[in-house]
Amino acid sequence: MTVEGIRVSRRWLSLREPADAAARATELVEEVTRYLPATGRRVIHDLGCGTGAMGRWLAPLLPGPQHWVVHDRDPDLLEVAAADLPAPAADGAAVSVEAMQTDITQLDPGKLADASLITASGLLDLLTEDELAGLVTVCVGAGCPALLTLTVVGRVYLTPADPLDRRLGAAFDAHQRRMTDRGRLLGPDAVAVAREEFSRLGAEVLGRPSPWRLGTSQAELAAEWLTGWVSAACEQEVELTAESDAYTRRRLAEARAGRLTVTVEHADLLVLP
Numbered sequence: 702m703t704v705e706g707i708r709v710s711r712r713w714l715s716l717r718e719p720a721d722a723a724a725r726a727t728e729l730v731e732e733v734t735r736y737l738p739a740t741g742r743r744v745i746h747d748l749g750c751g752t753g754a755m756g757r758w759l760a761p762l763l764p765g766p767q768h769w770v771v772h773d774r775d776p777d778l779l780e781v782a783a784a785d786l787p788a789p790a791a792d793g794a795a796v797s798v799e800a801m802q803t804d805i806t807q808l809d810p811g812k813l814a815d816a817s818l819i820t821a822s823g824l825l826d827l828l829t830e831d832e833l834a835g836l837v838t839v840c841v842g843a844g845c846p847a848l849l850t851l852t853v854v855g856r857v858y859l860t861p862a863d864p865l866d867r868r869l870g871a872a873f874d875a876h877q878r879r880m881t882d883r884g885r886l887l888g889p890d891a892v893a894v895a896r897e898e899f900s901r902l903g904a905e906v907l908g909r910p911s912p913w914r915l916g917t918s919q920a921e922l923a924a925e926w927l928t929g930w931v932s933a934a935c936e937q938e939v940e941l942t943a944e945s946d947a948y949t950r951r952r953l954a955e956a957r958a959g960r961l962t963v964t965v966e967h968a969d970l971l972v973l974p
């Protein structure tokens with residue numbers, strides 16, 4: 702993959718950060734804690750870190766001194782991740798951050814040799830099957846737990862329902878599975894493929910749901926998500942465009958009036974070495 706791959710905007714990441722934090726499965730964090738070294742500094746490699754939201758969510762939930770090495774291919778996002786630091790650890794210990802521009806599909810396993818924990822969030826569905834298999838091999842080779850959160854699973858529910866929801870959802874999923882110059886993206890198949898690959902290498906995988914539930918207090922995120930969802934669906938299936946303008950107007954009016962709720966299902970995986 703090249704650095705010219707699909708770029709994720711800062712605004713989108715900042716808009717979704719509170720919903721992501723509310724969605725991630727905290728019970729897996731309790732499990733992670735049991736596998737961290739009992740003493741000393743924990744080194745956590747966050748892959749595809751974006752602006753560093755994973756560290757801001759997880760570091761204060763974990764005990765002990767932590768050094769976060771945050772990897773992304775996008776230097777603009779890395780700059781934010783290196784500046785907007787996590788709060789101290791659960792017991793008040795120091796948390797430091799080091800930013801590293803990395804294409805995780807070309808990740809040198811040696812870079813993770815010091816890892817006590819590997820994390821990623823919203824990443825697996827953006828990969829192809831070969832890229833995910835490579836990442837799985839690197840994670841298993843590191844011999845530490847890996848917490849891989851917020852992978853889409855292709856289930857979206859809007860209330861009230863609309864006759865066009867199902868077609869848009871199917872077209873959006875197809876868009877997520879689209880062919881690129883790197884191969885076909887996994888989209889909603891990423892969780893099943895990751896489970897299969899980790900199991901094949903003998904790692905234990907625990908899974909938990911981590912849905913976004915967007916109601917009136919997340920109306921801005923819901924509106925932004927909806928606009929992107931419809932636009933990706935129409936890019937995939939251009940015939941939808943004829944009906945999508947009226948649909949989007951209707952849905953945004955419902956969101957503004959506090960009458961739209963959106964559930965976007967995701968899955969969190971914890972891989973145990």
Ligand SMILES: C[S@@+](CC[C@H](N)C(=O)[O-])C[C@H]1O[C@@H](n2cnc3c(N)ncnc32)[C@H](O)[C@@H]1O
Nearest residue numbers: 709749750751754773774775804805806822823
């Ligand atoms: C949906 S965002 C999630 C960001 C962050 N983990 C979070 O939870 O807010 C996906 C991130 O993965 C990064 N990414 C995608 N493919 C990558 C690759 N091959 N190498 C490095 N970073 C990648 C993108 O630049 C983006 O920051």
